[in-house]
Amino acid sequence: MELSWLEDFAELAAVRNFSTAASARHVTQPAFSRRIKALENWVGAELVDRSSYPVTLTKAGETFLETGRELMRSIYRLRDDCRQQTQTAAETIHISALHTIALANFPELLRDIEKTAGPFTTRMNATEFYDCIESLSLGRCDLAMAYVHPLGPPVLQTGQFVSKKIASDPFVLISGVDESGTPLFNLEDTGTPYPLVSYSGDTFLGKVQADLLSQLQARGFRFRTVFENTMSEAIKRMVLTGKGIGFLPRAAAEREIFHGDLVVLDPLETKVELDVKVFRKIGRGSKVMERFWNEMPEVG
DSSP states (O other): OOHHHHHHHHHHHHHOOHHHHHHHTTSOHHHHHHHHHHHHHHHTSOOEETTSSSOEEOHHHHHHHHHHHHHHHHHHHHHHHHHHHHOOTTOEEEEEEEHHHHHHTHHHHHHHHHHHHOOOEEEEEEEOHHHHHHHHHTTSOSEEEEEEOTTSOOOOOSTTEEEEEEEEEEEEEEEEBOTTSOBSOOTTOOSSOEEEEEEOTTSHHHHHHHHHHHHHHHTTOOEEEEEEESOHHHHHHHHHTTSOBEEEEHHHHHHHHHTTSEEEEOOOSSOOEEEEEEEEESSOOOHHHHHHHHHOOOOO
């Protein structure tokens, strides 16, 4: 049995709706349903009556819920006690971030904080969007760093989280260049499909990209995917080789743009700005984490 199954069940018991509970747990509804079923298989009894709407708990479910909640509280108290016993002067701040943010934004953020607050020991887990959000929700990290934009999926909108906006990053379409510095692709010609180095559709940036491509297709541009990946660094490398054009947060390609190895194409009628935000749970953290948070610069 996994602790996350208990938390899933407690959320479902609170809202009595699989879709709402899955959204609160930041997982898809099919994945959430599988986890509830896995818990029932482990218990050996049905805990949820799915024939009613809203769903209700079975007698076994009511019995399990009370003890399950106490078990979760006991586990987290045990974890907190162990953490307090192992704290040292060089306490580590655990951070979960999207790959792009971990590479393009975090080093400068840490440098700026340490200029005024002194050195910190940090541990970075660079991961995908939903893993990043889940890590913070389940207490596996102290801070989570993610993009926020209306075109992407919602991020930690419930009242148990607070955030700081640390940067605004343009999401731009880029192309490689030839030996003379001329862009390899010219978007003035709308008759030929452009080779697209694409994000996977299930990623945060993939969802933003999909909306922008729809806008461009409505204006006559056509695209064919020639490569797909979840990471901006992989997208950038492929664009540099001339494989195609691709969208990138500008911070991920700033150095290459400055040196003329990449150029920004400008087919969009409106600029897309990704907010880079740092999230934490409401409540008192460790002294080191509070000092890090309080010294973190925030932009408007």
